[in-house]
Amino acid sequence: MSGVLYLIPNTLGEGDAAALTHVLPEPVRAQAQTAALAYYIGENAKTTRAFLKKVGTLRPIQEIEVRELNVNTPPGEIDKLLAPILAGTDAGLVSEAGCLAVADPGALLVRRAHERGVKVVPFVGPSSILLALIASGMNGQSFAFNGYLPVDAAERGKRLRELEQLSCKANQTQIFIETPYRNRAMLDTLVASCAPSTLICVAVDLTLPGETIVTRTAADWKKKTPPDLHKRPAIFLLLAS
Secondary structure: OOOEEEEEOOOOOOOOHHHHHHHOOHHHHHHHHOOOOOEEEEOOHHHHHHHHHHHOOOOOHHHOEEEEOOOOOOHHHHHHHHHHHHOOOOEEEEOOOOOOOOOOOHHHHHHHHHHOOOEEEEOOOOOHHHHHHHHHOOOOOOEEEEEEOOOOHHHHHHHHHHHHHHHHHHOOEEEEEOOHHHHHHHHHHHHHHOOOOOEEEEEEOOOOOOOEEEEEEHHHHHHOOOOOOOOOOEEEEEEOO
16 A cells, blocks of 8 residues: 655745744644654755655654655656655655746656656645735636746747736736846836736745735836845736736
8 A cells, every 4th residue: 555645835935933933834744753753855855855854743853764856857867766655755845935846847747656656735825926816806717827937038928918918818817937137127028018907926036035925007107216125035917918
């Protein structure tokens, strides 16, 4: 009988044990703490161990096996990561930030687990995408997450105009992210590319002390000084009418 794959979320930013208590529900912390789990999979072994140390695992860190699954993991390695679980070992798949398997390489392991009949148990944690959506005032009944947009300025503007047209046609909120050091360039392109009446939301440092969430029309964004976005994790949303 195979083991269970537990999907264990993380906080959205750096913080101490108090930050974990504030953001992660007690059952999540209890599952990560349990001495029964001796096998973990994360994007980075060092940060995964740091998470386990911070959450206060009851099993000594040196007795826990941590393997890596990230964008550089060859597809053929997925079965090797799953092998201990198929052999009966319960495992924890830990996110670098927020919830698992959304814009996250963990989705590959979860899919393979389902293909092999492994039980998958997700735990509640912070999702920057959903937190930004519910705080934006935009349509929460129809929305799409588009990940990263093109780096090239011209291509980025073209893609934003396509998303704006789709948003207007379907009354659908469009959500996307950017590398933190290009946040201001993204906002500038958004404001320049969208119609004056299009709503634009920028949600920064969600769940962190510096959390800032602002929704304005493109016309209003042009008139007001934007928040400092440099090297801060941000989510961008637009809704056209």
